[in-house]
Amino acid sequence: EAGVTQFPSHSVIEKGQTVTLRCDPISGHDNLYWYRRVMGKEIKFLLHFVKESKQDESGMPNNRFLAERTGGTYSTLKVQPAELEDSGVYFCASSRGETGWFFGSGTRLTVV
């Protein structure tokens, strides 16, 4: 089966600009998660979708981050306006339920 795909793989934007990251989960996986790893630190949870509903968005750092999953398929994570501290690798993962998550390759975001 196809894996979790993320686009773009890299993005370099200026402070104040907007960036939208996309994640296509494995087909049939209702659970979709966004994580972020900053400066080689731990992978931090951002939010969790079950189908199109936000199950848990307690990890979202502030209101500059907006995640959507219309139709319960792919998801987007928009950062607007981007700040320097938003730089990092953004991972998406999906799962059917409680079993291990399948990760995408990540989007490396650099805000300059």
Place this chain on the structure above:
Amino acid sequence: GENVEQHPSTLSVQEGDSAVIKCTYSDSASNYFPWYKQELGKRPQLIIDIRSNVGEKKDQRIAVTLNKTAKHFSLHITETQPEDSAVYFCAASNQGFKTIFGAGTRLFVKA
């Protein structure tokens, strides 16, 4: 808040030796503990997991142990090989939803 502490942050072993990575979690409701391996430039991949009703699980050269009382779980890699070199992440999860990752351990296996 809940957290997962992972040690060591860096581990260097000689090929053929064993490597042990330890994690401690704080959320007593955690009941699922996966381990991920991330090779340079690649995505994190699940290598082994354990549920709270099991104390130990083994898969070839990899084993994971869980001590629920002490809230510790560990990854053991025996007969290490150069291709085991990677960053390893532990995680603690409550019903697969609230998941907290450790900071990662960079393992170097010297040939």
